[in-house]
Amino acid sequence: MKVFLVGMMGSGKSTIGKKVAEILDLQFVDMDEEIEKREGKSIKRIFEEDGEDYFRLKEKELLKELIQKDNVVVSTGGGVVTDPENRALLRRTKTLFLYAPPEELVQRVTVENRPLLSEGKEKIYEIWEKRKSFYAEFKRIDTSKLNEWETTALVVLETLDEIEVTSIEKPHRIEVVLGGFKRVKNEELVFTTERVEKIYGRYLPERKLLFPDGEEVKTLEHVSRAYYELVRMDFPRGETIAGVGGGALTDFTGFIASTFKRGVGLSFYPTTLLAQVDASVGGKNAIDFAGVKNVIGTFRMPDYVIIDPSVTISMDEGRFEEGIVEAFKMILISGRGVDLLDDPKGIEKRNLKIISEMVRISVEEKAKIVMEDPYDMGIRHVLNLGHTLGHVYEMLEEIPHGIAVAWGLEKETMYLYRRGVVSKKILKWIVEKLKQIVPIPVPSVDKERAKELILNDKKILKGSKVRLPYVKEIGKVDFLEVDPLDLLEVID
Structure with missing residues (x-):
């Protein structure tokens, strides 16, 4: 599996490429950075001391080398597409064009270490006009209305076969x-x-x-x-x-x-x-x-x-x-x-x-x-783990359901630990793992409002106990019937 990213300077090739590589467990190569490392100097100095033709030669040599590799995500230089031989090489492999409008690129880029922008960022418009037909040879992903994760997801999906x-x-x-x-x-x-x-x-x-x-x-x-x-x-x-x-x-x-x-x-x-x-x-x-x-x-x-x-x-x-x-x-x-x-x-x-x-x-x-339990009459209630108090946090704090369930699971496990039902080891492990996923402290809430929500929970019949699922051991979940109002003691 490999993918090459082409596009104008500032289109996000390096940022997105790194994310894609981490997601797919692939090596990431930024061609500009690799050339700098091999030459021992910045792109700007290469242009000043050796000229653009020399840089393009090194760029072509590196591209030929990388085309032969597998399990790699490559961020190419913006000008790699100006060479017909380079484009022919890129067409033979999975290559995606990250597009962003020139006016957006002007806002994104700095002129630092960009020799082609020595006359100012407005040069981007001229460069785009010269290169846009070359970029059009590759499948385009328009990043202009997408954030980094959304763009990354599209690149990953385009890269994958089933x-x-x-x-x-x-x-x-x-x-x-x-x-x-x-x-x-x-x-x-x-x-x-x-x-x-x-x-x-x-x-x-x-x-x-x-x-x-x-x-x-x-x-x-x-x-x-x-x-x-x-x-x-x-x-x-x-x-x-x-x-x-x-x-x-x-x-x-x-x-x-x-x-x-x-x-x-x-x-x-x-x-x-x-x-x-x-x-x-x-x-x-x-x-x-x-x-x-x-x-x-x-x-x-x-x-x-x-x-x-x-x-x-x-x-x-x-x-x-x-x-x-x-x-x-x-x-x-x-x-x-x-x-x-x-x-x-x-x-x-x-x-x-x-x-x-x-x-x-x-x-x-x-x-x-x-x-x-296809009709949710018995064992399927195990899926309500963390949901009784989670519902309270979701309503009172107006937070996403999953975050509320994390808080509810922590507090319900604390309640059952205090009752001697859950071991200290299980409580500590669950809380530790939840903090890694949701590193947000469980907030204090109004107990009277929480009581009202519990009494109006459609899953709890008036005057009845709630069948609370809990983790007895990892992989073993049991139920305990409790008075739902007793759960208020762990709400700070």
Whole structure:
């Protein structure tokens, strides 16, 4: 596996290249830096002392050398494409053009160590006009509306051929396939979000409906709009709606597909880590109503789910960690993949080998639980680990679900430790690992407001005890019936 990045100075080749290399466990080479190291002087000095022709000769020699290597990500110099022989070499391998408008490049770059900008940054416009036809020979990734993680995710996805991670047939078909997201172009109709369209629009089919990002989509207003559009296009029962997005979008799509014409085909392409390890598996679909989350819903298994861990690389900071918390929960339940937590730096850098293994373990474990309890009447409640107090933090602090669950898991484990149910060793280990994933202290909250939320939790019948899941040992989860109000003692 290898990929070469071309583009103008300031287009992000080095920044993105380093991230891609860390994610794919490949060597990273910055051609300009490599030439400087071999020549023992800066690019500027090479131009001044030896001339541009000499630099271009060294550049060509290095390119020929690197083309022969494998397992490498190469950031080329901006002018490498001016040579026809160089372009011919680059066309023979995976080469991607990182595009940014010249006016944006002017804002990004400095003139330091850039001899071609000795007359000032405005020179960029002239350089672009001379080179744009050369760059056009390569597949283009427009970075102008994307952040670094979003651009990196596209480069990774373009680099990958399909690699199967795991395949499951029950309770429904699930394929975890690196590079598998590109299959979405073959779907008959896609429901997706504005953010997914912005990042991955190149892969989506022509027939698609866009909806808002996040929980906002799960309303009767958007349900009504979806039904109207399906009626308008005379969507037949024999075709499939593919939900492409995070957990809220897949919940919404599942609800529509299970109710329109009493049920049409349904598939998911989850794009967030939280959706991949949880929401897209198991057939629970719902929308919100009257301020209550997931109060109207159905049980309807998707016909198939295509999970591509590489698309989770595009997630914002915080949202990515949400998914890691959910994967951590599945590691606690299953007892598998504990060693993955020993590489927090790899997790932070979104190493695809680590993330793919977390997704595989989570999907396989949840599939097993759903097979035992498809309608959420018993053992499936184990998936509520950390959720009772997590719900309190989510509502009071208005934070992402996964962060709230991390806090809830820490505090619920503390409560059970004080009751002599959980060992000090387990408490210490869980808290330590959670702090690595979510290094944010659990905040103090108003106990009266927390009490009100607990009393109004739809999962807890009035006057009844809550069946609280807890980690007895890593890989062994049990339940304890507790008075939900007793949990308030660990809320500071």
